[in-house]
Amino acid sequence: MRCELAVVGAGVAGSCAAFAAAKRGLRVMLLEKKPLPRYKLCGGAVTRKTLELLAGEGIRLPAKIFHEVGRIKIYIPGAEREMQVKEGSILTTYRDTFDHALAREAERAGAELLDEAGVKRVVQAGDGFLIETTKGELRARFLLGCDGVASAVRRCLFGWSFPPGELGVAAEYEVPGLSVESMEIHFGYASFSYAWVFPKRDGATIGVAELASRLEGGIFSRLERFASTLNYLSSPPEPKAHLIPMGGIRRKVALERAALAGDAAGFVEPLSGEGTYYAALSGIKGAQLAVRALSEGGDLLPYQRFCDRELLPQLRAMLWLSxxxxxxxxxxxxxxxxxxxxxxxxxxxxxxxxxxxxxxxxxxxxxxxxxxxxxxxxxxx
Ligand SMILES: Cc1cc2nc3c(=O)[nH]c(=O)nc-3n(C[C@H](O)[C@H](O)[C@H](O)COP(=O)(O)OP(=O)(O)OC[C@H]3O[C@@H](n4cnc5c(N)ncnc54)[C@H](O)[C@@H]3O)c2cc1C
Known part of the structure; x- marks a missing residue:
């Protein structure tokens, strides 16, 4: 198998990248290790600016996969404040349906999607890469690593990983059928994060996060303690946990022919934990620059400049704010x-x-x- 651009990971970053590159005429392969639709632990809050970014790129998503939240309740020890989301709203979604809809859009644009194709190893070969997957080998001229926080592309090509001080650990209960009206943010359950209740269509997601380096006693006990304060949650389901990288720190995210986007690059806003916007933005930009590099005989180093000059200042300001x-x-x-x-x-x-x-x-x-x-x-x- 051969292609011009291989995109590893069919999450938000990968499917947006595959869409953006395929729509501009590249031969794109989108490789995903899990069968789609796949479960992704996430609060699933999607901001308007994310939807505007996707719509601006031409990505169409069915309105029925979203739930609109108009009010937010913020709890700080000893006080509670409820506020209207002014100028628009925040939406929530289930990441399996949201990400699957994005992958479908990538296919509609012409990308070839291969799920259950986990990337095991990537090596430079000639003027591109040899990619070993669980479904066989693939050669690609350019490569985007959109394979999440434990990225195999980053491990094989970039040689760095997140230290514990730059990683969050988050745990959630997904509670089908639980009806909650407002989005809830609770402070006081973590030294560098918060606990949340996000209303969803037909349910709610309850979670808590903490910086890995400050976590004592495990994240599940933190989640249990928080959930026990919610009088509307009688029997919590099995919890699940996942890592979140902290954005706002300069990292090497581009080589001549390969780049990292989304969680693989560490692009999560550190105050709120919003990652989907930055995943979509970096995926789309990485794809646009790969298209330009292929047509003009250039490289992907302008992507590093884009990340350092446009993405990093936003994430760094939020890191300082947090x-x-x-x-x-x-x-x-x-x-x-x-x-x-x-x-x-x-x-x-x-x-x-x-x-x-x-x-x-x-x-x-x-x-x-x-x-x-x-x-x-x-x-x-
Ligand atoms: C508990 C929790 C709650 C969160 N809540 C929110 C929220 O409410 N709103 C928000 O905006 N952000 C939230 N985030 C952050 C958000 O989930 C991530 O920033 C976002 O998913 C990043 O998207 P991505 O496409 O970069 O990575 P991912 O969504 O992780 O996608 C990576 C994809 O790559 C695939 N993959 C991995 N390895 C390989 C491989 N070797 N070969 C092929 N495929 C591979 C994976 O299966 C996956 O499909 C939350 C995160 C956590 C952990």
Whole structure:
């Protein structure tokens, strides 16, 4: 088997990449190790900016796979705040149906999809790659590794992996039939993350995440402790866990003819854990640059520049925002009670505005404004 572009992994990054490259005329093979549709542990929150990005690329998704959430309840120790998602809404979905619909779109654009084809090894061969899969060998001129946090492409070609301080561990219960009206975010269950309840069509997903380096006692006991506080959850199902990479750190994501996108590259926004937008964006951009490289005889190094100059500043601003937030959570709660910062974060997630860098500036200005009042209250005891 031969192709111009091999895309490894039919998640969000891979299917978007395969769609974008096939629509521009490349011979693309999309390789997925699991049979599709495949289960993916995820809160399944999809922001409007993600759907706008997909629609702008020409990816069509059926409305019936989404559930619209208009309200968010934020719980901080000792307080609760409910807010409307202004300017649009946040949608939730099940990742098996969402990702399968994306893979179908990639096929519609002309990509050849091969599921149950796990990539075992990749080596440089001639002016491209030899890819060993569980369904045989494949040769490709260019390669995109969209194979998630434990990427085989990254292991074979890039030679780095995520240290524990740059990885989150998340666990979830998927509860069919549970009816919850608002999206819930609960702080106080993790030192560098949060717990959540996301309403879905015909059910809800309940989860918690923590930085791997700060996890003591296991993530499932954390999830159990959180779930025991939810009076509407009587008998939780089997929990599942997965890793989430932390975005905002510069990493090598492009070689001359290969690049990493999505979780494989570590593109997850560290404050909210949103990864689908960055997976779609990096997958589409990687594909567009592969098309250009093939037609002009160039390479994929412009992808590294795109990631460093456009993606990284957004993720890094959110990394600093999360460090600011989790550094002194009691002060952050004070800030959230006094200022409009929470609403700004929610709007930024739903609409992509204010931009992360602007959001970070606002957080710094608000911190400076509310710090004296907080310190005075602390000193008075
Ligand atoms: C518990 C949890 C909750 C989350 N909640 C949200 C949320 O609500 N909203 C949000 O935006 N993000 C969320 N995220 C993050 C989000 O799930 C990821 O960022 C996103 O799935 C990244 O997409 P991807 O395509 O890069 O990788 P993946 O979705 O992991 O897809 C990678 C694909 O590659 C395949 N693969 C792996 N190895 C191979 C191989 N060797 N050969 C072939 N195929 C291979 C896998 O089977 C998989 O299909 C959450 C993550 C976790 C763990």
């Amino acid at each position: 460090r600011l937030f989790y550094f002194r959570q009691d002060f952050s709660y004070h800030l959230f009670k006094k200022s409009d910062l929470l609403q700004d974060v929610v709007t930024a997630l739903a609409r992509g505005r204010p931009e992360p860098q602007q959001l970070l500036r606002r957080a710094i200005v608000s911190s400076a404004r509310y710090l004296p009042g907080y310190l005075t209250a602390k000193l008075r005891g």
